[in-house]
Amino acid sequence: MNRRTTQLDRLNPVTRIAIAIVLSTPLIITLDWLSAGVALVLVVATALVIGFSVAQVAKRLGLLLIVALIAGVSMALYGEPGGDTWFQWLLIHITDNSLRLALAVVLRVLALGLSALLLFGDVDPTDLADGLAQVARLPARFVLGSLAGVRMLGLFTDDWRSLGLARRARGLGDTGRIRRWFSMAFALLVLAIRRGSRLATAMEAKGFGATGTDAPSRTWARASRLGRPDTAGVAVAAVLVTIAVGFSVYFGTFHWVGS
Structure with missing residues (x-):
């Protein structure tokens, strides 16, 4: 719908x-x-x-x-x-x-x-990132990093569900709910850190972290304008x-x- x-x-x-x-x-x-x-x-x-x-x-x-x-x-x-x-x-x-x-x-x-x-x-x-970078003139590195982080938030739910299913498959998901919650939260934190490190490396390799006078000018796939x-x-x-x-x-x- x-x-x-x-x-x-x-x-x-x-x-x-x-x-x-x-x-x-x-x-x-x-x-x-x-x-x-x-x-x-x-x-x-x-x-x-x-x-x-x-x-x-x-x-x-x-x-x-x-x-x-x-x-x-x-x-x-x-x-x-x-x-x-x-x-x-x-x-x-x-x-x-x-x-x-x-x-x-x-x-x-x-x-x-x-x-x-x-x-x-x-x-x-x-769209918000395009506007903040092109209209509000915020630093592109900050905007793109924030956008990448927001996009990753949607994966937390899937990761939590996968961790729960994995524990239940091993017979660890039926007892000790409080202990299970803390262990899954720690595992999710580890996954988030690893994913963030890989994402940062990938973005650096693609030139998203370029700064200074020698850095190429940033281009945008979609123009953001006011009307x-x-x-x-x-x-x-x-x-x-x-x-x-x-x-x-x-x-x-x-x-x-x-x-």
Whole structure:
């Protein structure tokens, strides 16, 4: 089954990083429930408009809900007290202000997490590497090494499965689960080190490690460029956070972190 395409597919991966920075910075440096709530609503609405289905958005929100609730409960129990006290015992002090901060934290985790999952959940590592090297002008050696490492991450699952099957074939996989886990983890570490060494040697032999003035200029199989959709994407992100923060300022709920 083919993946559902969205308007995000028209954006350069580097633009997605820029959008994430634009969306997250105002929400990180402020802490009020209204701006976070408006931002969450706007992110969900924008996701539906650009092509994400309701099921896709709901699934991602479900993944974030547990983390958001844990952060919110911690803030409610130990947040800065203020207003009426609802419950107090030892270090636990639940007040009106701590509950407002808890709501703000929950909404912020959902808004920031959802935007990150939507932006980077389907990014192709090769496209991202092309963008970082050609658009962001990061060192090619660093980008290619990171790309190779990310590509190798997918092999860990296969290696773990193979190790488990090998141990079961030898009659070692039915007892001592904790001991088995540690032994398999050590074996997987050894495999990763060996594979990394072979990969580094192969990349050096193919000239990926060439540096200095005598090194040939790096060429790329696929060009990575910015276009009008990238400008529009960053502009939309800026409008969204401006509306969210503007609501909190207008209604008097704006609150800086640490103030």
